[in-house]
Amino acid sequence: MTESEVIIEFAKKEKRLTVLFAVSFAMFGVTLLFNVVTETYINPTIPFLIGFGFIFYGLYNYRCPNCNHLPAPLGGSGIQISPKECGTCGVKLR
Numbered sequence: 001m002t003e004s005e006v007i008i009e010f011a012k013k014e015k016r017l018t019v020l021f022a023v024s025f026a027m028f029g030v031t032l033l034f035n036v037v038t039e040t041y042i043n044p045t046i047p048f049l050i051g052f053g054f055i056f057y058g059l060y061n062y063r064c065p066n067c068n069h070l071p072a073p074l075g076g077s078g079i080q081i082s083p084k085e086c087g088t089c090g091v092k093l094r
């Protein structure tokens with residue numbers, strides 16, 4: 001995979017993660033609004049759990065296209081959001 005292919009591929013993953021985040025928050029927000037506006041009550045735990053699943057799925061797929069590792073901060077653990085380069089293999093991600 002060339003450097004520009006890696007950047008394009010990673011941008012797709014990043015976009016998907018952003019969409020999943022947005023959908024999760026929107027779903028939670030709509031449920032709260034729905035509970036206030038209508039007589040029907042939806043337990044907010046349900047969209048919260050679904051949203052959590054979406055975000056988890058998004059983060060699970062948020063990997064370096066080159067080495068397939070989660071983009072961790074250099075020498076650290078956890079996930080780095082919007083990394084400039086992969087902390088594992090050093091490939092440019094943007």
Ligand SMILES: [Zn+2]
Pocket residue numbers: 064065066067068069086087088089090091
């Ligand atoms: Zn990598």
